[in-house]
Amino acid sequence: xxxxxxxxxxxxxxxxxxxxxxxxxxxxxxxxxxxxxxxxxxxxxxxxxxxxxxxxxxxxxxxxxxxxxxxxxxxxxxxxxxxxxxxxxxxxxxxxxxxxxxxxxxxxxxxxxxxxxxxxxxxxxxxxxxxxxxxxxxxxxxxxxxxxxxxxxxxxxxxxxxxxxxxxxxxxxxxxxxxxxxxxxxxxxxxxxxxxxxxxxxxxxxxxxxxxxxxxxxxxxxxxxxxxxxxxxxxxxxxxxxx
Ligand code: BTN
Numbered sequence: 494x495x496x497x498x499x500x501x502x503x504x505x506x507x508x509x510x511x512x513x514x515x516x517x518x519x520x521x522x523x524x525x526x527x528x529x530x531x532x533x534x535x536x537x538x539x540x541x542x543x544x545x546x547x548x549x550x551x552x553x554x555x556x557x558x559x560x561x562x563x564x565x566x567x568x569x570x571x572x573x574x575x576x577x578x579x580x581x582x583x584x585x586x587x588x589x590x591x592x593x594x595x596x597x598x599x600x601x602x603x604x605x606x607x608x609x610x611x612x613x614x615x616x617x618x619x620x621x622x623x624x625x626x627x628x629x630x631x632x633x634x635x636x637x638x639x640x641x642x643x644x645x646x647x648x649x650x651x652x653x654x655x656x657x658x659x660x661x662x663x664x665x666x667x668x669x670x671x672x673x674x675x676x677x678x679x680x681x682x683x684x685x686x687x688x689x690x691x692x693x694x695x696x697x698x699x700x701x702x703x704x705x706x707x708x709x710x711x712x713x714x715x716x717x718x719x720x721x722x723x724x725x726x727x728x729x730x731x732x733x734x735x736x
Contacts, residue, residue: 496521496660503544505531507551508607508621515609515617518553521664525550525656532623535605540623543632547642548624548652550659554667557615564727565675565713567592570604570620572681573666577658583646587687590715594624595687599641601625620663626650675713683708693717695726702726 496519504510507524509531526549532540542549556566571592578586578594578601587595594602602624610616625642627650633640643650669677683689688706695702695717704717704724714727 496523496664498522498656498660499524501526503528503530505529506533506621507549508533508605508619511551511553511619512607512609515553520554520667521552521660523550523552523656523660533605533621534603534623540603540605541632541635542623543629546629546632547626548622548655548659550624550656551619551621552660552663554618554620554663555615556618556667557671559610559614559616565678566618566620566670567604567606568675568682568709568713569666569670569678570606570622570663572678572685573659573662574602574604574622574624575681575685576666577655577662578643578646580658580662581647581650581655583643586685588682588685589687590709591713596641596646598687599639601641601643601646622659624655626652626655675709675711679709697726 499510504526506529507526510524511518528544529540529542529549532542532549534540568591571588571594574594575586575588585596589595592604593600602622605621607619607621608616625640627644628640628642686708689708691706693704693706695715702717702719704719707716707718710716710725712727714725717724717726
């Protein structure tokens with residue numbers, strides 16, 4: 494199957510575009526834009542997307558297993574990103590649960606997975622990835638957390654090669670995930686996990702739980718060693734902070 498790539502100079506959001514055209518898409522089709530006027534981040538935040546500076550990439554995937562399997566997916570996508578950046582020559586790329594990509598403890602890329610469908614019919618996923626390539630100074634000053642960009646890690650990072658390698662790697666990893674599940678990614682994840690073994694604070698709604706972070710379980714949830722023993726945490730609204 495030949496995949497299509499929808500390329501835009503300007504668009505509201507590459508994720509939104511694919512979500513609006515689900516019926517016409519095949520697994521592996523992508524959308525890329527130079528500028529997003531309404532880029533979306535996780536937890537309803539905005540993803541500021543200055544013209545030409547970064548990669549704004551989305552890929553469609555139909556997951557036959559349905560929603561229940563979809564949970565571990567964000568970790569799979571993070572693993573794919575680490576593989577791609579490493580293939581392109583980047584060193585010391587790290588991950589933070591569930592799907593932030595870091596370089597020297599500064600955020601390099603973010604993943605936003607949006608889905609529709611039911612358990613029976615499988616589920617349709619739009620995997621959105623934003624990679625900082627060359628942060629404009631003005632934008633950098635506005636970001637409220639430490640950030641990094643590919644320019645700091647690679648000489649002349651090439652956006653086209655990055656997008657193409659990412660499409661191929663995601664394709665390969667999502668197939669692997671369909672066949673073998675999250676277990677096939679556990680080693681890759683833990684090798685890149687920057688919080689492994691560290692004391693952390695887990696924000697769960699209004700609660701804050703302290704413990705030592707022991708990595709991920711088979712479902713992709715967080716394992717914490719707390720005062721009352723080992724506990725597993727699942728769900729989208731959990732955030733993990735170094736203490
Ligand atoms: C995060 O908050 O960390 C996730 C950011 C995801 C941004 C990407 S850019 C391409 C795609 N289209 C969007 O509107 N968002 C994602």
